[in-house]
Amino acid sequence: MAEKEALTTKTADELVAEQTSTPLEKMEEPEPSEGKWEPRIVAFVCNWCTYLGMDLAGTSRMKYQPNVRVIKLPCSARIDPLFVIKAFENGADGVLVSGCHPGDCHYNTGNYHARRRWTVFRELFSFLGLDLQRLQFSWVSAAEGVKWVKVINEVTDKVRELGPNTDYHNLSR
Ligand code: FES
Numbered sequence: 001m002a003e004k005e006a007l008t009t010k011t012a013d014e015l016v017a018e019q020t021s022t023p024l025e026k027m028e029e030p031e032p033s034e035g036k037w038e039p040r041i042v043a044f045v046c047n048w049c050t051y052l053g054m055d056l057a058g059t060s061r062m063k064y065q066p067n068v069r070v071i072k073l074p075c076s077a078r079i080d081p082l083f084v085i086k087a088f089e090n091g092a093d094g095v096l097v098s099g100c101h102p103g104d105c106h107y108n109t110g111n112y113h114a115r116r117r118w119t120v121f122r123e124l125f126s127f128l129g130l131d132l133q134r135l136q137f138s139w140v141s142a143a144e145g146v147k148w149v150k151v152i153n154e155v156t157d158k159v160r161e162l163g164p165n166t167d168y169h170n171l172s173r
Contacts, residue, residue, distance in 0.1 A: 037163070037164060038067055038160070039093040039094060039156060039159040039160050040067060040091055040094075041067050041068040041069070041092065041093065041094045041096060041152070042068070042071060042094075042095050042096070043068050043069070043071065043095075043096040043097075043098060043152070044076075044079055044083060044084075044087075044095070044096070044097045044098070045070055045071070045072060045073065045096075045097075045098045045099070045140075046072075046073055046074070046075050046076045046078075046100060046105075046106075046111075047072050047073065047074050047075070047106075048075070048100060048142070049099060049100035049101070049104060049105075049106075049139075049140060049141045050076075050098040050099060050100070050139075050140040050141075051072050053140040053141055053143070053144045053145055053147065054070060054145075054148050056142065056143065056144075056145035056148075057145035057148045057149050060145050062145055062146070062149045063149075064148075064149040064152045064153055065152060065156040065157075068152050068155075068156070071083075075099065075106065075107050075110035075111070076097060076099025076100070076105075076110060076114035077099075077107065077109075077110030077111065077113040077114045077117075078110075079097050079114055079117060079118075081117075081121055081124055088165060092165065093134065093162070093164055093165040094134045094135070094136070094155055094156075094158070094159035094162075094165070095134065095136070096136045096138065096151070096152075096155050097118070097136070097137050097138075098137070098138045098139065098140050098151065099111045099140075100139065100141060101141055102115075102139070104141060114137075115137075121135065122135070129167065130167050131167055133158060133162060134159060136151075136155050136158075138151045
């Protein structure tokens with residue numbers, strides 16, 4: 001009973017923090033480069049492939065744009081529309097979801113579930129009037145440090161081109 005009461009009193013922020021490995025608090029503005037605005041990107045990555053691909057990029061000292069904040073999920077199937085909405089609400093200008101390649105999920109079919117969920121997200125976000133270009137999905141394996149770098153640079157450049165995410169904040173006014 002006490003557990004049930006506790007569940008009902010949790011805020012969405014607390015639920016996101018509890019269900020991911022990293023709290024999703026308000027994002028600070030990245031350091032402007034040469035006085036220009038810099039985008040904030042949140043990447044939800046699975047623990048078994050993309051996180052390790054990112055780690056490989058780091059240990060191989062590959063350089064990529066520092067605009068991304070990574071939130072580790074046990075599997076890409078754990079992604080929830082609420083996580084994406086909270087990321088935008090807390091200041092993200094773009095969101096990336098990335099998991100293992102089809103057929104390689106540590107839990108066999110988690111990434112197929114994520115892909116199906118993705119289709120629903122896109123419809124939901126389109127209905128809300130959000131720019132779908134701010135939402136990206138990718139497959140990055142543990143051996144693909146180079147691909148991680150490419151994906152992050154591409155997503156960051158795309159979002160930089162789109163500018164600050166004012167759509168979400170205009171919607172909530
Ligand atoms: Fe990577 Fe499922 S563990 S997508």
